[in-house]
Amino acid sequence: MANRIVLNETSYHGAGAIKEIAGEAKARGFKKAFVCSDPDLIKFNVTKKVTDVLDGAGLAYEIYSNIKPNPTIENVQTGVEAFKASGADYLVAIGGGSSMDTAKAIGIIVANPEFADVRSLEGVAPTKEKCVPIIAVPTTAGTAAEVTINYVITDAEKNRKMVCVDVHDIPVVAIVDPEMMASMPKGLTAATGMDALTHAIEGYITKGAWEMTDMFHLKAIEIIAASLRDAVANTPDGRTQMALGQYIAGMGFSNVGLGIVHSMAHPLGALYDTPHGVANAIILPTVMEYNAPATGDKYKYIAKAMGVEGVDAMSQEEYRKAAIQAVKELSADVGIPADLKEIVKKEDLQFLSESAFADACRPGNPRDTSVEEIKALYESLL
Numbered sequence: 001m002a003n004r005i006v007l008n009e010t011s012y013h014g015a016g017a018i019k020e021i022a023g024e025a026k027a028r029g030f031k032k033a034f035v036c037s038d039p040d041l042i043k044f045n046v047t048k049k050v051t052d053v054l055d056g057a058g059l060a061y062e063i064y065s066n067i068k069p070n071p072t073i074e075n076v077q078t079g080v081e082a083f084k085a086s087g088a089d090y091l092v093a094i095g096g097g098s099s100m101d102t103a104k105a106i107g108i109i110v111a112n113p114e115f116a117d118v119r120s121l122e123g124v125a126p127t128k129e130k131c132v133p134i135i136a137v138p139t140t141a142g143t144a145a146e147v148t149i150n151y152v153i154t155d156a157e158k159n160r161k162m163v164c165v166d167v168h169d170i171p172v173v174a175i176v177d178p179e180m181m182a183s184m185p186k187g188l189t190a191a192t193g194m195d196a197l198t199h200a201i202e203g204y205i206t207k208g209a210w211e212m213t214d215m216f217h218l219k220a221i222e223i224i225a226a227s228l229r230d231a232v233a234n235t236p237d238g239r240t241q242m243a244l245g246q247y248i249a250g251m252g253f254s255n256v257g258l259g260i261v262h263s264m265a266h267p268l269g270a271l272y273d274t275p276h277g278v279a280n281a282i283i284l285p286t287v288m289e290y291n292a293p294a295t296g297d298k299y300k301y302i303a304k305a306m307g308v309e310g311v312d313a314m315s316q317e318e319y320r321k322a323a324i325q326a327v328k329e330l331s332a333d334v335g336i337p338a339d340l341k342e343i344v345k346k347e348d349l350q351f352l353s354e355s356a357f358a359d360a361c362r363p364g365n366p367r368d369t370s371v372e373e374i375k376a377l378y379e380s381l382l
Helices: 017-027 039-043 046-056 073-086 097-111 186-205 211-232 236-256 260-272 276-294 298-305 316-333 346-358 371-380
Strands: 010-013 032-037 060-064 090-095 134-138 150-155 160-165 173-176
Touching: 010 017, 010 236, 017 046, 017 134, 017 173, 032 046, 032 073, 032 097, 039 046, 046 060, 046 090, 060 073, 073 097, 073 150, 090 097, 097 134, 097 150, 150 260, 160 260, 173 236, 186 211, 186 236, 186 260, 186 276, 186 298, 186 316, 211 236, 211 298, 211 316, 260 276, 260 346, 260 371, 276 316, 276 371, 298 316, 346 371
Parallel strands: 010 173, 032 060, 032 090, 090 134, 134 173
Antiparallel strands: 150 160
16 A cells, blocks of 8 residues: 655745745746635735735735635635636635635636535545645644645535545645734634644544654644643744644645544534634543544653653553643643533534534544444533
C-alpha cells in the first residue's frame, strides 16, 4: 500500500506574509480575484488588510460575503453564480474554515459544473479538474483549511454537515500570517486552538496514520500545548506559534483522516450551530478515553508532547490517563465548557448518533464503533 501526501504548492509563514499575495498573483498571471470573506471580518477591517495589498499592486477583485459560520449549500451555489458573473480567474479566501470551505466548494464546482448540486461532492468526490486556484489566508489558528484537501458544507434541509474530501481543492498558496489572527477574541482563539489540538491527536491515532504524519502530529501537539494559553492571552509569540502548530497539524490529518470526535462534533454544528472547535474540545477527552484500548503506546507520546513529566516511568494505564488529563487541563485553562449540558437536547440523541455514525470521519477512528456506542458517549457528556 502506498501512502499519499498532498500539500500546498507554496506557503508563506510569519508576520507580514500577506504582502506576498501580490507577487504570487502576478507571477501566476492572475487578473481578478474573487475574495471570499465573512461579514464580520469585513466589518472589522480584517479583510481590508488583504484588499489593501491587492489595491497597492493594482490588482482587481470582487468581494463575496454571503458566508455563514457553518456554510450552507445555498452559500456555495450563490457564490458559484457570483463568481461566474464577476469575471474572476482565481479566489482569495480570507477567514476561518467557513470562508475557505466556501471558496473550495465554489472553485470545485466552477471547474467541475456537473457537481453544481453540491450534495454530490460529499465524501470522496470523483471530480476530474483542479478547482479554480485559491490563495488561502487564515484568520484563525485552528481549521488548517488552507493546507487540507477537506471542506465541510452544511445541508440545511437535512440538518447535517457534509464532509467533502478532494485532492483537487487544496489551495495553491497558503499565507499563514499571525498578524491576521491578532484580532481574534479569547473565546474564538480557545475554540479554534482546541480544534487544532483535536486534529493533531485524532490524526495521530487514526487508522491511516504512518511515520510521516506521526511526525507532523506530534510536533503539532507539542507546539499547541505550549502556546495555546499564550495565544488566548494574545501574546505575539503565542499567536505565531499557534499559527504554525495548527498548520503542521493540517499537513498531517488532511492526508490520513480523523475520527469520531469530529464525527460527533459535526452534527452539533449542523443542528445547533455549535462552534466546531468548542464541540471538538468538549468531546475530545471522552473519546480519547473510549479509544485508548485501540491506540497501543501512542498516548505515551501524546503525554510527552503535552508536556507531562515522568512519562517514561509510567505504566500504560498511567500514561493514558495522564495524556487525557493534560488535554482536560488545557481545555479548562482556556475556558472551554466541560460538558454538553447547555448544547444537546436529549430528544435529539438518536438523530445525532446516527448522523455521527454516517459521518465521513468515523471510519478512520482507531476503535470500531456503533450508533449505540456513540449515543452512550453523547449521554456521558450530558
